[in-house]
Amino acid sequence: MIRFYLFVILTTCLCAQAPAGESPYYSKAGGQASQGLQPENVAVVINDDDAHSIEVGEYYRNARNIPSKNVVHVRIPNSPHNIPVAEFNSLKQQIEAHLDKNVQAIVMVWTAPYAVECNSITSAMTLGFDAAQCRKTCAPGKPSPYFNSNSAHPYTDFGIRISMLLPTDSVMQAKSLINRGKLSGFSVPPASAYFLVTSDASRNSRAPFFPKSASLPQFKLDIKTIKANSIEGESDIMFYLTGLSVVPGLDTLHFLPGALADHLTSSGGDLLGQGQMSSLRWLEAGATASYGTVSEPCNYPQKFPNAMVLLKHYLSGESAIEAYWKSVAWPSQGVFIGEPLASPYHSSQRTGFDGMELRQK
Template sequence: MVVGVAAPVVWAGGGAENAIVIIDPTNPASLYVGNYYVQARNIPPQNILYLSPQAASFAAFAGFQKEALLGTAGNRAILEHIDFVVIAPHGAFYVPARDLVSDGCSSVTRFSASSAFTMSFIAEDVLRGASSSTRRNHYFSVTAPQAFDSSIRFRNGTGSRADDAERYFIGALLGYDGERGNTIEETIAMIDRAVAADGTHPDGTFYYMKTTDPLRSGPRENNFSRAIEMILELGGQAEQIDDVLPLGRHDGLGVMTGWASPDIDGGDFTLLPGAMGDHLTSYAATFDTSGQTKLSRWIVKGAAGSYGTVEEPCNYPGKFPHPFFHVWYYAGLTLGEAGLRSLGYVPFQVLSYGDPLTQPFAYLPMVTVPDFPEETVSGTIALTPEATTDRPNGAIAGFDLLVGGVLHGQAGPGESLLLDTTALPDGPNDVRVIAYETGTVRNQGRFLGTLNVSNSGKIIGLSLSPRTGDRSSILLATIDGGGGPVREVRLMHNERVLASGTGFPMLAAFRAEALGAGVSRVYAVADYLDGSSALSSAREVTIDYANPPSTQPDTAPPVAYGYTRRVPRNRPILVELPAFDPDDPNLTYEIIAPPAQAAIEGGGLSRLLKPNPAARGADAFTFRAFGNGTASNVATVTLEYGAYVPCEEIDKYKTRCRNNKVKVVVIFSTYDNETARLAVAVDGVQHTADVVNRKAKLILSNQPLGDHVVELLDPPNCREPAVVTCGG
């Protein structure tokens, strides 16, 4: 059987495709660690956002960072499968949040940097100020492990459609490089250990420490025995020791203790790669006070992650990882999933620290695609994936096909995936086939390939010189190509524009500091006048962290680059202001003429564009850069909005399945929306239908038996996802 969609959407199990990485483009440490993590985890370029995670208040965070995350991911068509928000070090570990959450013991004035993103879907409710610090985390459970999925609303540990069910992300701060945090080298070493640990099933012991401190040991120790029993039942090893640390033990898979200032650095014990350690105390993640041992010491000791609070939380058990953390971790969940599933309350003050994708106890499926083409392809092709798992009595549930980070289809075991390559740019396209297991843990494995496409005969090439350097280096890019006249050529790094032009050859200089230290992949994109587009192969650049750039005597004005930014779902989206100055690395920017149908917020080289509710068609704004006090040219950023229809103009919305045909019908109340295009996702794959005579109709034939999830994407936020059943 050959299908485009063959299984309900199950985005879970914790892989690179499920993570967004947030990097501060103005922070050298953030760029370096972010680049390293992206390379180590093979995060898709579409999953990287460049913005400062810092905010003056949680209200400011909700208006900028949260909107940038949800809107940009939505416009890139990846939001539906993003579960983790991984934050590179950026000089902050909390967001001010005074007078939003009540607590009968101690005032809540801070949210952790990770939890601010975790709460993205409930941010507006939190801002109403009616939450208690004991507000239930609905993903929490002591019943069974359950793979996390941000597209699911949880209630009492399971998916639910109840009004009080809630959605979350799993936020995590990779490291804090300020005082009492971790050095860049320590964070990078942690990333190496975490990645190497995945799927290794290390032999060792989980240690539960019962100390003589009733305030810090007492909240959790009553659940130690049951957690140990469950780990033993799963075939693992766990032990309770009446001490602060497991001294003399060198097989630590995890340590859970309660003590204000344990001597983690000096203790004679060893943590194995992938371990989690925490010590329930008030100031473990309060880096701006010297009191008590910081969770950063667990990372130095060898842990992949830890948990602690960013201010005095009082010792409510629900504010700290439950002893079942290690049970869920050993069952195969990622560190981030096990962490959030073990926190009884919404983690307002709790900092998730380390690599949340770590999964040493996962059974990672082995995936192949025997018919993956080595030759150049065109038209529609079929891919038939195969996968196996080493899990005892395990089985493969299905496969997801991603191209350029975007979901293009799903299939069950033994089925093939159809891919219409005419919807892709010519050139090398990144293809990922993800296999996921049956059961509740949903571990993933993946096939990675490059699909060379040629439907329009377009070919472009990119050369860079030099390919190595330090932070003061200046690189020169040359882009050449053929296949007809071009409208725009862009030099790209992780979905952000570095430079642009309007023809071949295009030459552009840019600073290594713009990429950041570490290994980066730079590529080119060309849009042609005939409506086609093409990609170049990516080129790796390796930049040393040494020799930061400094301002030199002025020899030439800056050059600012305009480009086209598509806003297909009319949600907020990040826009960059690319510019280059050979003498001044510290450019400033000015918006000259704002867009007519949107507002622009923020400062620096990364801004947030917020379209008006009725924005559609074409728009533009202009900007210029200043270096050494000299102004650049005025550059134009052209905006292309998707067809948007206000929710109130929807008169009827129907979806059903009959005779194995999924049918979606939307009828509008006016004729004002003629030629607009409706966007609907069925099982996570987007389809479109034109509006004709007030009606848009989509019919998908030959759908498999069973449930299918139907979501109205454009117009957005108008209807909740619906489930229709074929053959029921």
């Protein structure tokens, strides 16, 4: 009964994005869409009270050729993990005052702050602070207008700028992350997408929506949906989605440039917390982007990336920030981290891959 209930909730949310009678993974473009995010569409926000943020922010601006006019300098003393909403609103206003209408996305170059009360800082920056979610964090979330959309310009189409944190705890690791993101745009090697159905029933709420195993030769990608608590020794990882509080074996894996990876658990987005595994561990292991929640979300699958939607948009050539944001229906508690412009499948030129061959079992 629980699985059926979750299925009804999620498919209703998905189908709301598609024309009547169409697959929920239908692309309204019907053909080649625009190129999507370009460096001139990205703003880089640097915390001048954080030496790592300054160094990594400049490195990222140069690596991605971000226009200097798109760089915003702010001051956040002491880099708190969580900031109150009044302080955040002042920060958001300061950032937005520097942005023109061409800026569609924001990358905040720091590890902390990553939360605004019960919201993530990326969701609050993009959608505004959701006070209702904090009254009951286990309640359903507010739907994102960007979820599973075909928009290539979120600010133009919805009045929102999608955002991501580029963590800077280690300058060396941050630069390596940036390099992986940039390298992802050169070529796509044969790869695999791993979707793990684990023994942790409470953290498997999105498993019913994993794609079935399949081969996609046009993308040189094998979909591997398996019953296991972990994988070890794999060297071809482009996607890795699972459900556990702590994921073992990360040190045995090799992630390809542009890889996306996350685990469904309550506090993966508490990046510097001492509880469950932080989403930072994915980036340290070699992934290029990840996601986790900063407050107790309960296990609504809509609060976590949907594998089918994530595959659809990434394989259609969209960037990591676009594909990840479009895959989460209720993102208020979730923080997006990584290198936003990674796009290993950009040569597919956003042709509207609809995922029909990946229908669930």
